Amino acid sequence: MNRRNFLKSGTAAGFISTLGIGTASAINNHPNQLVETSFNDKFDLNEVTVLQLQELMQNGKQTAKSLTKMYLKRIEEIDQKGPKLNAVIELNPEAIVIATALDAERKAGKIRGPLHGIPILIKDNINTADQMQTTAGALALAGNIASADAFIVKQLRAAGAVILGKTNLSEWANFRSTRSCSGWSSRGGQTKNPFILDRSPSGSSSGSGAAVSANLCAIAIGTETNGSIIAPSSYSGVVGFKPTVGLVSRSGIIPISKTQDTAGPMTRNVTDAAILLTVMAGVDFDDEITKTSVGRTQKDYTTFLKEGDLKGKRIGVEKSFLNGHEGVVGLYQNAIAKLKELGAEIIEISLLAEMRSIGGASTVVLQSEFKDGVNAYLAKANAKVKTLTEVIAFNKANLTSAMPYFKQETLEASDKAADLNSQTYKDAVAKTLSSQKIINDLMEKNKLDVIVGTSFGIPSLIDLFNGDYSGGFYFASPAAMAGFPHITVPMGFINELPVGLSFIASAYQEPVVLSIAYIYEQATKHRKAPKFIKNSNFSSGV
Structure with missing residues (x-):
């Protein structure tokens, strides 16, 4: 996410594919035209779903091993060569061995579930007890x-998923600097947007969003504190789901905020997100907040995905997004018109205006909780640095490699932040959590099923020196601060760049959010594979 703006305001990833190189297909050199890459993308698993992969394995046309090899080859061609997307920070040397073992289970008649043999990528702030590192992208x-x-990794392994590797991210989950560039980390470098390569992938789950969009894996996992699943999903034209805080365990994940952090699915369609969410959800005794999900978790979230209309549904529309960039507003208006066409009753609301009352409280909360959480994580980790203070000192001692473009003001401010026992922190938490009442009251008053808004604006240009910028559209903060469920699905494109539509609701209303988002997705089908266009050929943003 654009955490720089957030911190200022306080509210605010069998048959072997033959990949060829075709002839150059530049449109022309007109300054207002896009320049296409000469990369000719012919991957046999492009846009394939989890259920389609299962069918291929069940019919004997593919195996977990063959699929794993195909995706590893895909990563080599797309991520390391070809467009050089740079979304994967590390590959799992055990991936083929794991896949082979799962094939043996399948042959013996044991199928663990819908993720059996499915290749997945996970964000590099999630612990894996294997040969891979967990670094949050930081050289430190x-x-x-x-x-x-991590608890969710145990669940993935138990479900039969094949972890291909880890994805790059905005270093420290975009909690390092006030002018950070999303998708860049000192360990992994800069991840690119698969639609137009000089555009931002957003963050912090940059690699997960770009990787699943570019078909480097079947599905991916990201994490979010304030938009870090939603924003990169919107920028990379995929489905991103941030569940209710408490539905998914955070233990074994490098933290920012105990009140806002959660992991979530990043996929190419709503069905795959529901399949992955079903596996991820569960009570973890090492994460107290998950106890709130007892009796509120669903056995299978895909059962709520039914084609049909939206008759009888009342949808709140964030009206501030009806102004701004005409292209984004146009997509938003089309989305609202489609929701009406599907039978929903539309009610204009002003959620973002009401959220302004929270002011800068979120900054206090995140910095204090980051300090406490990171120090606790590092104290037990196998890293050379054991405290946030030592991380800061490492970066200063390794300035050229650790901080070549932007510094670490956010880390430094967090190291000086108020203690969790302080009244300053307690008051800030109370104010931030008032977002729950604001959303619930608004939904109750208007009898709303969900609230919708533009997830984010048009993907900005990558700028390592000045950092991120946006066009004023950003809808992640309300659900993030409240800890409520939030899904983004593709809403359309502007000059080959994707824009997402968000659906949010109250705590543990995942079935409602998923069902309405699914109906919209099936009625519009805006998702399309990226073209890996070389550059925008604009002197400034779109």
């Missing part, structure tokens, strides 16, 4: 091999 944490899997 290089060499950190986790002693135990």
